[in-house]
Amino acid sequence: MPVRIASVDPGSPAEALGWAKGDQILAVNGEPVEDELDFRFKTAEETLALKLRKGGTVVEETVEREPGAGLGVELEEFRIKTCGDDCIFCFVDQNPVGLRDTLYFRDGDFRMSFLYGNYITVTNLRDRDLARIVEQRLSPLYVSVHCTDDAVRAEMMGHRTVDRQAEKLRFFADNDIEMHAQIVLVPGYNDGGQLVKTILDLYRLHEQLFSVSIVPVGLTDHRKKLSELRPVSADEARQLTRQVARWQGWFRERIGRGFVYLSDEVYLIAGLDFPDEDAYDGYPLMENGVGMSRDFLDELAFQSEDFPEALPEPRRATLVSGELTAPLLRDRVQPVLETVEGLSVDVVTCPNKLFGEVVTVSGLLNFKSFVAELKPRAERGELGDLVVLPPDCVNFEGLFLDNRPGQMTPEDLSAALGGIEVVVFDGDWAGLVDRLADGVAAPA
DSSP states (O other), X not given: OOEEEEEEOTTSHHHHTTOOTTOEEEEETTEEOOSHHHHHHHTOSSEEEEEEEETXXXXXXXXXXXXXXXXXXXXXXXXXXXXSOOOTTOGGGGOOTTSOGGGGOOBOOHHHHHHHOOOXXXXXXXXXXXXXXXXXXXXXXXXXXXXXOHHHHHHHHTOSSOOOHXXXXXXXXXXXXXXXXXXXXXXXXXXXXXXXXXXXXXXXXXTTEEEEEEEEOOOOSOOTTSOOOXXXXXXXXXXXXXXXXXXXXXXXXXXXXXXXXXXXXXXXXXXXXXXXGGGGXXXXXXXXXXXXXXXXXXXXXHHHTTSOSEEEEEEEEEEEEOTTTHHHIIIIIHHHHTTSEEEEEEEEEOOOTTTOTTOOOGGGOOHHHHHHHHHHHHHTTOSTTEEEEOTTSSOTTSOOSOOSXXXXXXHHHHHHTTSOEEEEOOSOHHHHHHXXXXXOOOOO
């Protein structure tokens, strides 16, 4: 399918050629163009023969340009390919009604994996996709493996035909495509001996498959007519941490890295401390929730060295959290912040009113949950000078998961709480303390 031009930079080669918004790029050097990534790859040469459709007319043009110079054109975003699976644990199927449309979309696009680190399965990858990934060096890729036993994987992922997962992963490894794998651990399916088999099978690819993240299954109260599943228990999480620690010791002796890593959620469920920084091998998987809490605590300790001894006048802050991380904030964060004389900190646990109280992570908290827990405290004057929300409770546009006018942003929450300032934590502890020291906006 040809790609369409979204805009042309003033003074660019594209403008000099008369290209305009809405024109379609059909081919580069005789090869069709599928999307923006494909266009970038195929326009790397200095001499380009281009075929375009301008206002219904097909034209051919030759472009000569300086090495490394761009054409000055922005293309429309490509349509994202949907996932080829119907996993029994898919979180999209567990969403409540009324959220943004994008939250009901199952992303299974290898381009998004390359561009943004999204974990995808390889089920819907055709041979032409495999060849393109290798030709254009779309590496690294982030692959949701879950299990390497065909029968178990078919049951977990709703396969109607063989997905050729092992063959595809081996193809990537043989062609030097770097990979990172993920296992969503579902008790009774891919744990126990199946987990051991999966790790050993993936280890055979370790020269190109650099990591395996194990993440506990996430369940909500909205699982009507879905397979009956249960969460990872505290005992199972503790056993898993011991097992992975042994595996990591074995892998480090042989390949110099841990290879298998647990998401922070596993340690929180187990009620255990996180491994030291060295155990995470440079934090390459932080966006997948692996090592984020260790880095969070280490960064607090580092920044606390620059905290003032005291605030000019007493201040009070409220840290808001889901149930899973609230003990961490109370035990490890609150005492450090309160070493600053005049600063008092409260930690408020918010049950999840949107997904159900079985969901205890902070990243799925939302306006409905925040206002239910915080508004009564605001009316009693208990929130202090500043409310600090968890860093991952809004998307890149600064929006909560709620899809209701007036209930979408931290500013909306501030208004609902009577005007007290509400911020989403940005990782800057010293800046937060300075903000309190300088004074914050008073409630309206």
